[in-house]
Amino acid sequence: MHSQEFDVLTIGNAIVDVIAKVDEVFVAREKLVKGSMNLIDEARAEQLYAVMGPATEISGGSAGNTAAGIASFGGKAAYFGKVKDDQLGAIYAHDMKSIGVHFGTHKAASGPATARSFILVTPDGERTMNTYLGACVNLTAADMDRSVVEAAKVTYMEGYLYDKPEAKAAFREAAKIARAAGRLTSITLSDSFCVERHRDDWLDLIKSSIDIVFANESEIKTLYKTQNFDGAVTAIHKDCPLAVLTRSEKGSLVVRGDERITVPAHPVEHVVDVTGAGDLFAAGFLFGYTHGKPLRQCAALGSLAAAEVISHTGARPEVNLLQLAQTNGLI
Amino acid sequence: MHSQEFDVLTIGNAIVDVIAKVDEVFVAREKLVKGSMNLIDEARAEQLYAVMGPATEISGGSAGNTAAGIASFGGKAAYFGKVKDDQLGAIYAHDMKSIGVHFGTHKAASGPATARSFILVTPDGERTMNTYLGACVNLTAADMDRSVVEAAKVTYMEGYLYDKPEAKAAFREAAKIARAAGRLTSITLSDSFCVERHRDDWLDLIKSSIDIVFANESEIKTLYKTQNFDGAVTAIHKDCPLAVLTRSEKGSLVVRGDERITVPAHPVEHVVDVTGAGDLFAAGFLFGYTHGKPLRQCAALGSLAAAEVISHTGARPEVNLLQLAQTNGLI
Numbered sequence: 001m002h003s004q005e006f007d008v009l010t011i012g013n014a015i016v017d018v019i020a021k022v023d024e025v026f027v028a029r030e031k032l033v034k035g036s037m038n039l040i041d042e043a044r045a046e047q048l049y050a051v052m053g054p055a056t057e058i059s060g061g062s063a064g065n066t067a068a069g070i071a072s073f074g075g076k077a078a079y080f081g082k083v084k085d086d087q088l089g090a091i092y093a094h095d096m097k098s099i100g101v102h103f104g105t106h107k108a109a110s111g112p113a114t115a116r117s118f119i120l121v122t123p124d125g126e127r128t129m130n131t132y133l134g135a136c137v138n139l140t141a142a143d144m145d146r147s148v149v150e151a152a153k154v155t156y157m158e159g160y161l162y163d164k165p166e167a168k169a170a171f172r173e174a175a176k177i178a179r180a181a182g183r184l185t186s187i188t189l190s191d192s193f194c195v196e197r198h199r200d201d202w203l204d205l206i207k208s209s210i211d212i213v214f215a216n217e218s219e220i221k222t223l224y225k226t227q228n229f230d231g232a233v234t235a236i237h238k239d240c241p242l243a244v245l246t247r248s249e250k251g252s253l254v255v256r257g258d259e260r261i262t263v264p265a266h267p268v269e270h271v272v273d274v275t276g277a278g279d280l281f282a283a284g285f286l287f288g289y290t291h292g293k294p295l296r297q298c299a300a301l302g303s304l305a306a307a308e309v310i311s312h313t314g315a316r317p318e319v320n321l322l323q324l325a326q327t328n329g330l331i
Numbered sequence: 332m333h334s335q336e337f338d339v340l341t342i343g344n345a346i347v348d349v350i351a352k353v354d355e356v357f358v359a360r361e362k363l364v365k366g367s368m369n370l371i372d373e374a375r376a377e378q379l380y381a382v383m384g385p386a387t388e389i390s391g392g393s394a395g396n397t398a399a400g401i402a403s404f405g406g407k408a409a410y411f412g413k414v415k416d417d418q419l420g421a422i423y424a425h426d427m428k429s430i431g432v433h434f435g436t437h438k439a440a441s442g443p444a445t446a447r448s449f450i451l452v453t454p455d456g457e458r459t460m461n462t463y464l465g466a467c468v469n470l471t472a473a474d475m476d477r478s479v480v481e482a483a484k485v486t487y488m489e490g491y492l493y494d495k496p497e498a499k500a501a502f503r504e505a506a507k508i509a510r511a512a513g514r515l516t517s518i519t520l521s522d523s524f525c526v527e528r529h530r531d532d533w534l535d536l537i538k539s540s541i542d543i544v545f546a547n548e549s550e551i552k553t554l555y556k557t558q559n560f561d562g563a564v565t566a567i568h569k570d571c572p573l574a575v576l577t578r579s580e581k582g583s584l585v586v587r588g589d590e591r592i593t594v595p596a597h598p599v600e601h602v603v604d605v606t607g608a609g610d611l612f613a614a615g616f617l618f619g620y621t622h623g624k625p626l627r628q629c630a631a632l633g634s635l636a637a638a639e640v641i642s643h644t645g646a647r648p649e650v651n652l653l654q655l656a657q658t659n660g661l662i
Contacts, residue, residue, distance in 0.1 A: 021649075054399070054426040057388035068385070087418040087444070113418070172337040286506065316385065326413075 004153035006102065007075040007290035009152035011065025011144075011174055012082030013136040013160050013167070014105070017275070018090045019313060020055040022120040027128060034122065035227040037129040037191045038165060045132040048118055057088075058314045059095035061116060062158040062190060065276045065315045069283025070304050072321040073097045075290065078102035078148050080174075082139035088114035090133070095316075104145060108138045125271035125310065133164065136201040140166045141173035149174050150181040153290045154212070156282065157188035162198045175209045186212035188282055189219035196222060203239070212242045212289075214282050220245055233260075244280050244299065252303060254295045263299035266307035266328075276315025284321070300330050333482035336434065336619035338406040340483035342475075342505055343394025344467040344491055344498070345412030345436070346446040347419045350644055351386040353451040357470055358459060365453065368460040368522045372492060377464040378642070379449055388419075389645045390426035391448060393489040393521060396607045396646045400636050402430045403652040405647025406587035406621065407434035409479050411505075412539045415555055419445035420466070435476060438459050439469045454604035456641065464495065471497045472504035481512040484621045485543070487613065490521035493529045506591075517543035520550040527553060534570070543573045543620075546614050564591075575630065577612050583634060585626045594630035597638035597659075607646025611636040615652070631661050 026032055030048065040048065058142055059068075061081060070077040075266065079096055083089030085107040092114060096103040115134040121127050139161075149155055155178040161167040175185045187210050188204075189195050202223065213236060215223065220232040220243075229247075233255055236243040243255040247265075254261040284305035288298030305321055312318050325331040350482075358365055361379065371379065390399075392412060401408040410427055416438040423445060423592065427434040434535060446465040452458050456553030470492075480486055486509040492498040506516045518533075518541050520526050526533065533554065537544055551563040560578075564586055567574040574586040578596075585592040615636035619629030636652055643649050656662040 049425060052425075053429050054390065055422075056645065057422060059385065091386075092386060094380060094383075098384050314387065 004102070004151065005076065006078045006147050006148065006152040008067070008070050008286050009078040009080065009148055009153045010063035010067040010156045011080040011171065012061050012158040013115055013131070013133060014083045014092055015061040015117045015131060015136070016092055016113055017060035017119050018049070018055045018116050019051045019058065019121060019273070022053065022122060025123055026123060027120065032120070032128045032130070034128050034328070035126050037131060040130045040132050042112070042132060045116070045118070048130055052120070057091070057156060058316070059092050059128060060276070061314045062160060062188065062279050063137040063156065063160055064096065064280035066097055066156060066283045066286070067096070067101045068316040069189040069280045069321060071101050072285050072289040072317045073284065073301070073325065074282040074322040075287045078152060080105050080143055080145070082108060083114040084108045084111065084135040086114055088116065096288055102148065104148070105139070105143050108135045110137060112164045112278055114217065119199065119275055121273045121275070121313070125274050127223070127273060127275045137164050137166065139170050141170045144170055144174045144177060146177050150183065152178070152183060153166065154184045154186055154281060154286055156186040156188070156286060159194050159198065159202070162201065163194065173222050179209060184211040185209055186286070188212065188278065192218045192222040195219050199223060208238050210240055212244065213240045214244050214278070215247065216278055217247045244285055244302070246278060252281065252299050254299050256295060259295070261295050261299065263296060263303060264297050266303040268307045268311055271310050273313045274310045276309045277306045279315060280309040280317065283309060297330065302324060304330060332476040334338065335433070335482060336407065337409045337479065337483040339401050339485045339487055339617050340409040340411065340479055341394035341397070341398040341487045342411040342502065343392050343489040344446055344462070344464060345414045346392040346397060346448045346462060346467070347423055348389050348391035348450050348646060349386045349447050350389065350450045350452060350604070351383045353384065353453060355453055358453060359450065362459070363459045365449070365459050366457050366489070366589045367524055368462060371463050373463060376449070378446070378530035379408055379461055383449060383451070386423070387644065389647070390423050391607070391646045393491060393610050394487065395427065395521065397487060397617070398427070398432045399430055400611045400652060401618050402432050402540055403648045404615065404618040404632070404656065405653040406481060406618045411470070411474055411476070412438050413439060413466050413474065414445040415442065415466040417445055419447065431442045433479065434475050435479070436470070439466045442466060442469055445560065445594060450606055452604045452606070456605050458604060468495050469499065469515040470501050472501045475505045475508060477508050479537045480508040481514065483509070483514060485515045485517050485617055487517040487519070487649060489519050490525050491528065493532065494525065495602070495603050501570045510540060515542040516540055517545065517617070519545040519609065521533055522539045523549045523553040526550050530554060538570050541571055543575065544571045545575050545609070548576065549610060575633070577609060583612065583630050585630050587626060590626070592626050592630065594627060594634060595633040599638045599642050602641050604644045605641045605642040611633060611640040611648065628661065632656055635659055635661060
């Protein structure tokens with residue numbers, strides 16, 4: 001066991017976000033599906049970067065954002081994700097460690113560069129992600145530091161990991177270790193296209209090995225091949241002990257056994273960039289959950305954190321979330 | 332002569348800004364002088380980065396910001412500045428080229444990494460800069476592409492260049508080429524501490540080789556060793572044909588021969604980060620000047636651009652400045 005206990009360990013693709021504003025014409029010309037996450041190879045990354053406008057670089061990655069959110073609430077977070085030993089990798093590691101997140105994954109000495117995602121934000125605040133996974137392909141089961149997994153109340157993994165066989169194996173290994181240690185496991189379904197790619201695998205995984213599922217409306221409907229949200233709710237209720245379903249401005253629904261808890265979205269004056277909304281919702285929820293808060297409060301904390309992150313550019317909180325929660329009377 | 336004519340060529344230290352929010356306690360503990368620019372070595376850069384919070388990376392550099400501003404107004408800008416052939420250097424080059432700035436300076440193949448400046452922003456919006464010059468030390472007179480200098484109506488240089496002997500030689504070479512081609516030369520005094528370091532050199536330079544001086548109140552007073560702004564105005568009026576003096580919320584003063592034109596600051600609802608205010612003022616002024624606008628209008632364009640850049644984090648415009656100027660009835 002690790003010398004320290006963690007509230008949450010998150011595992012994901014360690015990605016530096018390269019954020020640029022674009023107009024709708026750009027999205028159409030590049031044949032992108034707005035709101036989606038696209039995996040791109042190095043050649044496409046170079047081509048896309050060459051036609052993009054000036055950008056801002058900021059650490060991201062879905063599970064990395066969640067770890068940052070938990071730390072901002074004052075929770076104890078750990079993170080596994082693979083960067084290369086290059087400038088962007090150093091930036092990524094700094095941004096994790098500087099907020100108190102335990103980040104011990106060894107940097108790759110060779111192979112592809114640290115991952116980046118070209119995040120194109122349209123005037124409506126919607127984001128379209130184009131991710132070059134780079135060094136993330138080198139995350140393997142060997143990176144799953146057993147002592148850290150055993151020391152975490154919840155091990156939370158992003159579905160995106162399933163896009164590479166080695167990372168998928170790492171995911172399964174971590175879930176196995178966590179379960180064997182009597183800890184909780186959690187997955188976010190990440191993206192509806194990602195669900196399409198891994199539906200059968202994930203249904204097996206969720207039934208056999210997952211305690212808490214996070215998904216948005218589109219993802220959970222895709223998982224169960226239905227256009228009907230209520231039908232998807234019934235299905236996930238049978239397959240997983242606890243499901244947390246987010247519905248953008250319609251708020252969220254927590255499903256635990258026969259309980260159904262609906263929590264409204266936290267109001268946002270002006271949506272600037274929706275990147276990280278789901279990641280930060282999970283952060284708020286898991287912070288509350290690992291601190292023994294009632295489910296309604298957990299979801300309210302998630303809504304608050306999501307609202308903060310979509311009110312500015314970038315997928316990590318710009319303010320201290322614990323203070324924000326206190327100001328809002330949520331803690 | 333270059334195949335294209337440029338409105339303005341700007342020359343400076345090519346720096347990636349690493350922007351982090353800090354509190355006043357941090358500034359005091361690190362013994363920093365708030366609002367100043369400090370040159371730091373690699374060891375101090377590592378030490379400071381290790382204690383800083385999470386950051387955002389974005390291309391900066393004083394003269395680079397000015398070039399970006401001119402391009403945003405629709406002007407034709409070129410830029411000379413040295414980066415290394417590394418990840419941050421690629422980001423810097425992209426951010427210049429993607430906005431249409433001609434950037435042909437060869438990347439250094441070896442030697443120090445691309446420069447970065449740790450910009451610490453306090454809650455009052457003030458910034459304290461800590462700059463590791465890195466690859467900038469390799470900018471030399473050989474980088475002054477004669478054809479580009481000859482093709483630019485104005486060659487504008489940042490005073491910061493004087494902190495390294497080779498860059499200083501490059502500066503003087505560019506001024507010589509510009510003058511020989513019948514073009515205008517311009518300098519910004521950059522920082523009052525920088526003025527202290529180079530006062531005598533700069534007085535000689537301004538009298539012999541500079542057509543337009545940009546300075547803020549503190550810098551111009553430091554140049555003439557006076558506490559009296561009016562005294563400094565009288566002095567610069569004797570030494571340089573055109574001086575553009577900025578005074579933060581008090582607006583700006585343009586001094587040309589016996590003309591004195593005062594222009595108010597453009598109102599800003601909430602100052603978020605003052606980084607780049609002077610750089611963007613120069614951009615607006617020079618855009619107007621190279622398009623034959625009256626001095627009052629040039630200064631008003633400068634005020635507008637400065638106001639835009641201090642209303643958000645980062646030292647380059649987030650909106651199209653030409654459209655903003657049109658909306659404000661300034662063009």
